[in-house]
Amino acid sequence: MRTLDAVTLSLTGPGSHTIVREPGVGSLSIGPARPGVPPPEVVVGADDTIDWSAFEPLTVPAGYPWPRFFMYQGNDLGIFAWSVTRRIENLEWTPAAPIAVDASAARIGQLSVAVRAPLDIVVPPFPGNCQNFTAAGDLSLLRPALPAGAECPALTFAPDTGPTPAADPVRLPAFPALAHATSVEVNVEPGRQAFDCASLRQFSGVRRLALRGQLTGLAALADLPELTGLQLRYSPDLSDLPPLDSWPQLDVIIGWNIEEATGKRLRGEIRQLTRTAGREWKFASATRLRRPEWFATEYGLPFSGWPKNTARAAVKAYRAAATGIAAATSPDGVEAAIREFVRAVNRLPGIETAEREDAGAAVDQLAAAAPVDVAPDLAQSWFDAERDF
Numbered sequence: 370m371r372t373l374d375a376v377t378l379s380l381t382g383p384g385s386h387t388i389v390r391e392p393g394v395g396s397l398s399i400g401p402a403r404p405g406v407p408p409p410e411v412v413v414g415a416d417d418t419i420d421w422s423a424f425e426p427l428t429v430p431a432g433y434p435w436p437r438f439f440m441y442q443g444n445d446l447g448i449f450a451w452s453v454t455r456r457i458e459n460l461e462w463t464p465a466a467p468i469a470v471d472a473s474a475a476r477i478g479q480l481s482v483a484v485r486a487p488l489d490i491v492v493p494p495f496p497g498n499c500q501n502f503t504a505a506g507d508l509s510l511l512r513p514a515l516p517a518g519a520e521c522p523a524l525t526f527a528p529d530t531g532p533t534p535a536a537d538p539v540r541l542p543a544f545p546a547l548a549h550a551t552s553v554e555v556n557v558e559p560g561r562q563a564f565d566c567a568s569l570r571q572f573s574g575v576r577r578l579a580l581r582g583q584l585t586g587l588a589a590l591a592d593l594p595e596l597t598g599l600q601l602r603y604s605p606d607l608s609d610l611p612p613l614d615s616w617p618q619l620d621v622i623i624g625w626n627i628e629e630a631t632g633k634r635l636r637g638e639i640r641q642l643t644r645t646a647g648r649e650w651k652f653a654s655a656t657r658l659r660r661p662e663w664f665a666t667e668y669g670l671p672f673s674g675w676p677k678n679t680a681r682a683a684v685k686a687y688r689a690a691a692t693g694i695a696a697a698t699s700p701d702g703v704e705a706a707i708r709e710f711v712r713a714v715n716r717l718p719g720i721e722t723a724e725r726e727d728a729g730a731a732v733d734q735l736a737a738a739a740p741v742d743v744a745p746d747l748a749q750s751w752f753d754a755e756r757d758f
Contacts, residue, residue, distance in 0.1 A: 400442030415465035421451035494519030523552035530562035532691040540568035557582035605664040607631035624655035632658035686713035720758035
């Protein structure tokens with residue numbers, strides 16, 4: 370049996386919080402309680418001032434500081450000043466208001482920001498202060514900078530995308546302060562709005578590039594001549610990917626869960642460059658090649674075990690609901706879309722216990738993606754009220 374450790378800390382006042390530490394868990398969530406979602410482990414107001422030094426006595430049995438990983442929603446910038454003296458391994462930060470912060474002296478190994486309001490940030494430099502800087506959300510609101518002469522950490526971007534793959538693709542804004550990055554990763558979902566790779570031209574000296582999801586504008590990657598590593602994952606269309614000999618220094622190519630036609634092409638090019646050009650690879654593979662329908666009927670959706678025709682109809686209804694939910698401005702709009710999805714499932718044949726559970730999981734996913742807060746229990750009440758299976 371695991372022994373839980375209750376610790377009282379003076380975070381916002383004397384003895385203000387008691388936290389329970391579980392052996393083997395090195396993370397801690399801090400922020401406001403919100404309706405319809407589980408509360409963080411430490412509940413504070415978004416604008417509360419926190420005495421971060423209260424964590425300094427806490428260690429794990431091996432003597433390392435605890436926690437290693439903070440998930441903080443709020444506006445107290447004291448965490449960055451505190452990290453100068455007490456290194457943080459990983460910080461996921463969601464500011465709750467427009468904010469500006471000079472984090473150049475912060476020592477945070479992995480710094481992730483969720484951008485929901487204008488954010489001006491001086492990013493900690495690589496390598497001593499920060500190894501990776503991740504930005505997710507509405508990246509048009511992000512204005513990053515680096516200290517003068519500093520080296521850029523590895524960059525990861527996860528821009529917001531809409532539910533419709535045919536929509537105009539999303540692009541990275543221009544980030545001139547980060548233009549000298551040598552490692553860039555971009556993550557979007559396969560079944561949603563595509564990411565336009567042409568916006569990667571701003572990183573002209575990038576050497577390692579990792580891309581995931583629905584992609585377009587891949588021909589622009591030929592304008593990144595310094596590439597030594599290219600990773601492609603969960604990509605349903607890579608038809609305009611340049612040939613591998615576009616990058617003379619490329620010695621790592623990974624294609625994993627990508628569309629079948631381009632995957633086979635990559636395998637042939639790897640063999641050809643090895644045989645005729647003497648290319649030496651550190652790692653080269655194209656595996657888990659997928660037909661286009663796999664991305665529509667199986668990836669990320671709970672209908673993979675359904676008969677093909679039934680799954681196709683369920684996916685179509687799910688996509689329609691997701692589109693309606695993305696445009697919803699109130700819970701009523703979310704409710705209407707979910708109820709219509711369930712009515713569509715009602716019309717499908719062969720919905721038994723397993724399919725009912727899958728449809729319930731789909732409702733959870735739809736509710737979680739809503740732009741307004743919808744409690745999971747409320748979404749499931751709509752599901753139960755509407756279903757006849």
